[in-house]
Amino acid sequence: MTIVLATEAPTFDLPGVDGQRHSLDDYADKPALAVVWSCNHCPYVQAWEGRMIELQRELGDRGFELVAISSNDADAYPEDSFDAMKARAEEQGFNFDYLYDEDQSALNAYGAERTPEVFLFDRDRRLVYHGAIDDSREEDEVSESYLRDAIEAVLAGEEPPVSDTPPVGCTVKRRSA
Amino acid sequence: MEIEFLFWEGCPSHPEARQLLDDVLAEQGLDVDVRVREVFTQADAEALRFPGSPTIRVDGRDVDPDGASARPALNCRIYHKADGRSSPVPTREQLEAALS
Numbered sequence: 001m002t003i004v005l006a007t008e009a010p011t012f013d014l015p016g017v018d019g020q021r022h023s024l025d026d027y028a029d030k031p032a033l034a035v036v037w038s039c040n041h042c043p044y045v046q047a048w049e050g051r052m053i054e055l056q057r058e059l060g061d062r063g064f065e066l067v068a069i070s071s072n073d074a075d076a077y078p079e080d081s082f083d084a085m086k087a088r089a090e091e092q093g094f095n096f097d098y099l100y101d102e103d104q105s106a107l108n109a110y111g112a113e114r115t116p117e118v119f120l121f122d123r124d125r126r127l128v129y130h131g132a133i134d135d136s137r138e139e140d141e142v143s144e145s146y147l148r149d150a151i152e153a154v155l156a157g158e159e160p161p162v163s164d165t166p167p168v169g170c171t172v173k174r175r176s177a
Numbered sequence: 178m179e180i181e182f183l184f185w186e187g188c189p190s191h192p193e194a195r196q197l198l199d200d201v202l203a204e205q206g207l208d209v210d211v212r213v214r215e216v217f218t219q220a221d222a223e224a225l226r227f228p229g230s231p232t233i234r235v236d237g238r239d240v241d242p243d244g245a246s247a248r249p250a251l252n253c254r255i256y257h258k259a260d261g262r263s264s265p266v267p268t269r270e271q272l273e274a275a276l277s
Contacts, residue, residue, distance in 0.1 A: 041252060041255070042252070042253055043190075043253050043254070043255040043256065043263045043264055043265040044253065044265055046255065046262075046263035047262065047263055047264065047265075076219075076250075077250065077252065078248075137264075137265075168189060169189075169253075170187075170188060170252060170253045171187045171188075173252075
């Protein structure tokens, strides 16, 4: 079940494509943290990942941090293997951590269902925005920049103008029981 | 002309793709029945050589031949626009070319 607004960020400790492990505590000094469920093989993710890079580039020095997590079952979807994640991050020049949730423990804790799906936490690590990055996968057709507006609000110590939108994208590929 | 429209419900792109297909058919003045088929399982995907949702074939030929040979799977299919950007639906130009 997807966590609800005001929920404290569930912890995680996952390997990243940079060869390091990354836990929630590593980002404790960041006033705004977006945990984004992602993957390699989804065209919706591919359509939005340039905007993920842009948000990190534009807002990173103001205390925003974006962390992408892939939980997809790489046995069934080899395009989402850890090695393929490393290659994708390199090819696309990811400027954010890209973590592999192989056992899907983080997925189960957050309850993400789609890729991409955003969970934005404030300084106290309370969920203040959940859903889509913006309102169109076509960058030139965006009229509502939900995540950007929410980040700006958090950095200003305010409530996001929109706190929940339906994520649009591929389903997270869960492992068979 | 025989048109097949295969989709997997787990990917949200098929209504948009179906609308685009209908628009292009109307523009070209083609009154053709579209055979719609839902893909439910990985076994279905393999049997139907389904590389992702949606997949559209005109007289058996995929509207995006480059992507037709991808591994059969229940996922969203990746199409590429002329500028290289990814999309979950074929381009209007791909459909127009396939139907012309």
